[in-house]
Amino acid sequence: MTFRIRSDLDSLPVYVPGKTFPGALKLASNEVTHGPLPAVAEAIAQAAAGVNRYPDNAAVALTEELAKSLGVTPAEVQVGCGSVTLCQNLITVTSGPGDEVLFGWRSFETYPLATRIAGATPVQVALTGDAVYDLDAMAAAITERTRLVFVCNPNNPTGTVVSAQTLRRFLERVPDDLLVVLDEAYYEYMRLSPGHAYDALELRREFPNLVVLRTFSKAYGLAGLRVGYAIGHPRVLDASRSTAIPLSVTAAAEEAALASLDAEDELFARVAVLTERRDRLAARLREAGWPVPAAQGNFVWLPAGERTAEVAAGFDAAGLIVRPFAGDGVRISVGEEEAVDRVVEVAASVAP
Numbered sequence: 001m002t003f004r005i006r007s008d009l010d011s012l013p014v015y016v017p018g019k020t021f022p023g024a025l026k027l028a029s030n031e032v033t034h035g036p037l038p039a040v041a042e043a044i045a046q047a048a049a050g051v052n053r054y055p056d057n058a059a060v061a062l063t064e065e066l067a068k069s070l071g072v073t074p075a076e077v078q079v080g081c082g083s084v085t086l087c088q089n090l091i092t093v094t095s096g097p098g099d100e101v102l103f104g105w106r107s108f109e110t111y112p113l114a115t116r117i118a119g120a121t122p123v124q125v126a127l128t129g130d131a132v133y134d135l136d137a138m139a140a141a142i143t144e145r146t147r148l149v150f151v152c153n154p155n156n157p158t159g160t161v162v163s164a165q166t167l168r169r170f171l172e173r174v175p176d177d178l179l180v181v182l183d184e185a186y187y188e189y190m191r192l193s194p195g196h197a198y199d200a201l202e203l204r205r206e207f208p209n210l211v212v213l214r215t216f217s218k219a220y221g222l223a224g225l226r227v228g229y230a231i232g233h234p235r236v237l238d239a240s241r242s243t244a245i246p247l248s249v250t251a252a253a254e255e256a257a258l259a260s261l262d263a264e265d266e267l268f269a270r271v272a273v274l275t276e277r278r279d280r281l282a283a284r285l286r287e288a289g290w291p292v293p294a295a296q297g298n299f300v301w302l303p304a305g306e307r308t309a310e311v312a313a314g315f316d317a318a319g320l321i322v323r324p325f326a327g328d329g330v331r332i333s334v335g336e337e338e339a340v341d342r343v344v345e346v347a348a349s350v351a352p
């Protein structure tokens with residue numbers, strides 16, 4: 001049978017569900033291993049009682065709460081059904097056939113996928129030898145056709161962060177009508193030295209073409225509820241909002257996000273435990289012979305290159321589900337404490 005399906009989408013990867021098996025430790029999706037805090041579970045249960053009603057399409061309560069805590073106006077915040085859909089909205093409002101969307105590579109898989117769904121052309125600029133976004137090379141790759149730039153910081157899957165100085169220099173070089181999206185999905189896990197640290201919200205005041213993306217999926221532990229947000233210029237976000245799937249942020253997601261903002265102290269205490277574990281895991285992997293780049297997310301990166309499939313198979317056999325990226329490396333989420341020794345043991349047995 002043939003159907004009238006867009007042929008330019010034929011080569012999109014077909015979604016393959018993540019595998020799992022009993023007793024396996026899931027370290028493949030950068031999820032938080034803790035379940036929701038009691039107050040958050042309670043907020044979700046209360047929202048469940050109202051699912052006969054549509055949610056508030058504008059997520060006003062959450063938008064206002066975020067605006068207050070970020071020190072911006074509500075018009076400068078867009079709440080979305082996960083920051084993945086905000087990436088899509090921003091591509092939709094800027095880019096179509098013939099336009100280019102620029103980002104580093106290897107990076108977040110949504111960028112090329114959503115770009116191609118929009119009919120636009122992904123332009124991928126290789127990371128530096130240290131697996132960091134190469135912003136100088138990206139600035140040089142901007143053309144007449146470039147409509148959107150993604151900077152993933154920390155970069156998924158390598159975990160690295162660009163320095164404050166390079167980021168500023170890049171923003172100074174980019175034309176001021178070209179949108180730059182700084183994807184900070186792992187913002188809460190960054191532990192940067194003062195010279196390296198930057199403040200995205202401050203940069204945004206100076207560079208109005210900067211849009212910052214954050215999410216409740218990672219540090220806030222709400223991956224299953226789908227809620228993230230963008231901080232940007234009202235004109236950009238008005239356009240972006242108009243392309244969002246209507247009513248896609250559920251009341252449960254909104255209420256859980258609000259309860260999570262209230263519980264930030266507890267959640268950030270978990271983040272602190274995790275970043276300490278991450279640093280320890282990365283150090284031990286380096287001792288075991290792996291050149292693990294600076295890890296600033298809730299995961300570590302084994303640059304296994306051509307050996308990626310073999311290395312991932314070693315983890316699989318040990319009951320550890322990790323995320324291989326063919327030809328580049330293996331991303332391992334920092335999970336429970338028990339996982340640390342097991343990850344190091346397998347990694348050492350397949351070290352370069």
Ligand SMILES: *Cc1c(COP(=O)(O)O)cnc(C)c1O
Nearest residue numbers: 082083084108156185215217228
């Ligand atoms: C996990 C992740 C997101 C967030 O996705 P949600 O849709 O909010 O769950 C965004 N960007 C990157 C780079 C990520 O790794």
